[in-house]
Amino acid sequence: MAMLAYKAPSTAEEAVQILAGASGRAKVLSGGTDLLVQLRSGRAKPELIVDIKKVPGISGIRERDGTFVIGAATSGAELGEHEGLKKAWPGVVEAANLIGSTQVQGRASLGGNLCNASPAADSVPALIAARATCIVVGGKGRREVPVESIATGPGRTSLAPDEFVLEFHLPKRPPRSADAYLRFIPRTEMDIAVVGAGVNLTLDAAGVVKDAHVALGAVAPTALLVPDAAKALMGRKLDETALAGLDAACRSACKPIDDKRGTIEYRVKVAGVMARRAAAIAYERAGERK
Numbered sequence: 001m002a003m004l005a006y007k008a009p010s011t012a013e014e015a016v017q018i019l020a021g022a023s024g025r026a027k028v029l030s031g032g033t034d035l036l037v038q039l040r041s042g043r044a045k046p047e048l049i050v051d052i053k054k055v056p057g058i059s060g061i062r063e064r065d066g067t068f069v070i071g072a073a074t075s076g077a078e079l080g081e082h083e084g085l086k087k088a089w090p091g092v093v094e095a096a097n098l099i100g101s102t103q104v105q106g107r108a109s110l111g112g113n114l115c116n117a118s119p120a121a122d123s124v125p126a127l128i129a130a131r132a133t134c135i136v137v138g139g140k141g142r143r144e145v146p147v148e149s150i151a152t153g154p155g156r157t158s159l160a161p162d163e164f165v166l167e168f169h170l171p172k173r174p175p176r177s178a179d180a181y182l183r184f185i186p187r188t189e190m191d192i193a194v195v196g197a198g199v200n201l202t203l204d205a206a207g208v209v210k211d212a213h214v215a216l217g218a219v220a221p222t223a224l225l226v227p228d229a230a231k232a233l234m235g236r237k238l239d240e241t242a243l244a245g246l247d248a249a250c251r252s253a254c255k256p257i258d259d260k261r262g263t264i265e266y267r268v269k270v271a272g273v274m275a276r277r278a279a280a281i282a283y284e285r286a287g288e289r290k
Contacts, residue, residue, distance in 0.1 A: 023161065074109060076109075175289065
């Protein structure tokens with residue numbers, strides 16, 4: 001068996017060159033909490049590990065005129081300690097802080113959680129609901145893409161072999177806006193989501209929803225943006241009619257599988273319930289903001 005090689009480039013350009021030279025036989029190390037497990041189990045068998053944590057801008061949280069730029073290797077622990085981000089995007093932080101244990105939080109990254117491409121990744125529905133975008137770097141330069149465009153199926157992404165995610169961008173918050181993320185798991189903590197739901201709302205002065213974004217996780221091969229769920233909330237206060245429409249739209253969007261954590265029927269029902277609850281939290285939070 002060939003020895004596994006390791007490189008730690010100090011610039012994005014160097015990382016791209018190394019990945020391009022590996023002809024698809026390399027894996028990017030961001031946090032490593034998924035990759036190391038896959039290496040030990042034999043599920044992943046790369047010839048080269050490219051550790052991107054030395055690339056400038058790959059870690060840390062930067063606020064720019066109300067927007068946030070989050071390095072792809074930024075840990076969940078760092079997100080949870082950033083007061084400005086928690087205030088602006090509580091749902092995103094909640095989702096990231098559900099990944100693993102306290103120890104895992106010190107390593108697990110947003111970029112790794114996204115590019116591992118698990119349908120049940122917790123941070124991804126929250127990022128999609130937040131309208132987050134990624135800056136992807138590669139041999140053809142840099143491109144900005146919506147988070148929902150990265151994963152194409154379980155364990156698969158749209159990234160070229162010489163590309164990696166450098167950072168995430170979260171937009172500026174309008175007044176009376178807030179988000180929330182909830183998941184259902186069989187145990188009380190440290191489990192994989194049966195269903196996850198992220199909801200992001202903006203209200204007018206009367207409490208009517210004037211903008212909405214809804215996303216679901218663990219109910220399809222990738223996390224889903226659900227436009228019909230958002231439409232059910234638009235132009236209404238969060239009354240039972242709006243919630244029923246949200247529930248129905250989320251159920252209709254589901255394409256789950258049966259597995260040991262839940263049946264298809266169960267996941268579909270729980271998707272509507274989680275979306276309702278997340279919407280209620282986001283609505284209450286948005287109403288408290290001016």
